[in-house]
Amino acid sequence: MIPFIIRRLFGMLLVLLAVSFIVYLIFIVIPGGDPAIRIAGRTATAANIVAIKQKLGLDQNFIVQWWDMLKQLFTGQLISYYDGTNVVQQIKAGLPVTFSLAVGAGIIWLGFGILVGTIAAVTAGRTTDRLITAAALIGISMPVAWLGLLFRYFLSGEKGWPALFPDGGYVPLTQNPAQWFYHLLLPWFTLAILFIGFYGRVLRSNVLDTINEDFVRTAKAKGLTPTRILVKHTLRASLIPIVTLFGLDFAAVLGGGAIITETVYSLHGVGWYAAQSIQTQDLPPLMGVTLYGAMFIVVFSLLVDIAYAFLDPRIRLT
């Protein structure tokens, strides 16, 4: 297992390097045109532009620029082009928010997803199953942005209805745990609904497949109770692919992928920061945020593979 992990870590580094390079390409090379001009704004003079170039090192060859940017990122000195703030600081500031969102939503969607999927599979074909499937399909068909807006509209006092929930914003856990929880409830559910629908359906499908497996038949033939068969045999096998999915989805949200949810609810997390930087086409924060996100995905990929090896003794990680 150790050689496997080491090789993977090495691969991860390569991937992250490649990712950073691609981000760089996307922003500097693709639009064409001189970034200094863009940054200098409309009323810039030639002198301004030259000054900016020098200051930001834009007059260097682009490989050098890329490498410099990476160095700055890792030493915590990456500065935004747009407003001069320190990228790494900003990301750190956004971490508690994004983490709170991710962990809460993750627990909700995993828990409910498994619950809903199992019930649907066990009652397959009957009314309960049909209702659950319909709800799940609706859940995955709604755009997150709209769902968030609807929640705010109906539950946060927009229309003059009683405000059951606060309208966005974030309260740090250390400051007021009750409010922290209260403010996050709507965002958690908004983010979770999509995943619950998806996971519920995947699990239902897995369980229905697994029920027909030979080893489940053997378990029945041994005279085990239906509950035991369901939990120890059927679910045990059906949940393994869910582990993979969850690992990657959770990583994506943790890595700032819940941009829309953060924006809709004004939660100033990493995703929100990413959205802002994109609006202003600010390369350094974008580089930072993308690498941060990619890192999570890649690390969790590795964790998921390791988990798989523990869950299925036939897998040998070499």
Place this chain on the structure above:
Amino acid sequence: MAERLLEVNDLKVSFATEDGIVQAVSGISFGLERGKVLGIVGESGSGKSVTAMTLMGLTRGVNARFEGEVLYKGTDLLKVSDAELQNYRGNELGMIFQDPMTSLNPVYRIGDQIVEGIQAHEKVDKRTARSRAIELLRQVGIPNPDARVENYPHEFSGGMRQRAMIAMALSCNPSILIADEPTTALDVTIQAQIVDLVSRLKDDFDSAVIFITHDLGVIAEIADEIIVMYAGRVVERGSKRDVFYDPQMPYTWGLLGSIPRLDRPKAERLHTIEGMPPSLINLPEGCKFRPRCPHAFEKCQQEPALENRVEAPGHLDRCWLDVEFKRGRRDETISGGSAEAA
């Protein structure tokens, strides 16, 4: 007379599918006594596996319909509730299946799976159950059972897995062991070992065995009584001697004739039975074997009843053909000639 454990009366099993109703089993009857081995032989689709699984209630489902009786020690298992059935499965009736690799859960150790079966029916603690598991593994001939009990299924060879399955099925001392094609997925040499094992265990555990296969060679070793199934019904039934030495059904001749034999060196092609088994949704009128029978005649349009037409009283068949005539013709069919028995 040994204890009569099982009495199956006119069992019928059908399934509703999107193509129509499948008549998987159309009226099978047989009995089983302690210490005896019943062999059920037939092609795929003959209904043998469905029969076996129905005995354990494994075919119960939304689309399944049952008629008739399955009397185990006097109780009709078809009428028993699902919850009560759990007490019979594993406990009174044990079953092993065709493919031991997929029939064992790959993520649990062999020992744990056997222990699970024991603890489902008996109030013993883990330690006792575990030593019993080790002892069972020893009885089925697995070397080094103390160590092997911790292995996962994929660490066993095919033959060993099947032995482990047998150990698991016998763990609660069931009165009947049902073996559904246990040797089909194994090499010939391993097949012989498994058949021996089952035979020996039957005596050790004083149980009865229902052995299902399509391979007459295997049956010859172990069965006391043989049932030949075709298209969901019994077409011939008798003692091993009766069926092998005086088979009455042309279908049985076909099965016997298609066994490659070393003692009849003929440079001719292996006998095959022409045609395909009938659709279980649209069964033909009359004798179900008629479309493939080289000897069919007019009377075969009417389905023969399962009756005793020969001297041996326990030997039943479903064939209208005259017995003496058949005895004259059949050797050519069986001994590897072509199907033209004219």
Place this chain on the structure above:
Amino acid sequence: MATTGQDEFTLDTAAELAEEEGAGKEIQGRSPWALAGRRLRRNHVALAFLGVFILVVVACLLAPVYVSHVSHIGPNDTQSGASVVINGKKTLVISNGSTKIVNGTPVVTPGGVPIGPQWGAAGGKYILGADELGRDVTTRLLYGGRNSLFIGVTSAAICTVLSVILALLAGYFGGTTDWIISRIFDLIWAFPVILLGIALGTALQVNGFHHFGINLSGSSLWITVAVISFVFIPYIGRPLRGQVLALRNREFVEAATAQGAGPIRIMFTEVLPNLASSVLVLFTLIIASAILTEVGLSYLGAGVQPPNPSWGTMIEEGQNKLATAPQISLYAGIAIAITVLSINVFGDGLRDALDPRAKIRIEH
């Protein structure tokens, strides 16, 4: 012919007898596609939703007809200062503010509120209301639908084609080709989808794309199409690659090779048909994802650019006016939900028909 004697019988007897009665029918063979078609036809729910989807597409395609015959207001006709006749009364499309004295205290009603859904009252105009610039919401909904659907379907199609090609190459040739293509998949996969989409989308919108002889302005829809197609490649590519790898080792491929067929031929005549049902299902599901992604991108400003309407931009436009003018965002969302739901339900039905025990699913 059949006789009473047991002496006269030949091998043909049985066959003749069977033919005579036509009984004991053999099991008929039917192609998997025919079986699938029949299963699909029996699935009324799936077909109904397919109908809904087609209805939506047709309605959007008929947008110009709607404008010329019903609303008489184009998608970009801002009517800020105009007024419209509602039930005989002339009303401003966008209200002016007003101050009323109620019980001695001044009550200020802010201006800038567009009129809400009129349904029939204004003679076909503003059936679903107006947006903050006075444009007709229904018209924009239909034109926006055109854009959103165009982007969704086209990007799904391009993505599927690219993924199939890459999956075939990777799975069939193995070795270095597979390694390179798998790393490409990994790389695209490592980016959080939305982030990559936004990054590419924004970057390309600055000056458009002027390389390799292709000239696209920054506000071209094709940029969004390209971005979404690109982003979803690993989602289809990986499962398909797995299938190609499995198929590649099957005997019929070996047989074809033994017959002297070259790789391209084998890929197209042996492997591809077996992939067909997976491809079909994945394609359908990706359309749904693509539409939702476009909505997300447009909402964040990295997709369709104003003034072009799309369902996503409409949600963004209306988000700050939920209290006063919910119609701007609300109906766009409903349209999206209905459309995507129809695709999902039909996609499910398609998958059930093609393989009732399918193992195809999109990794998220």
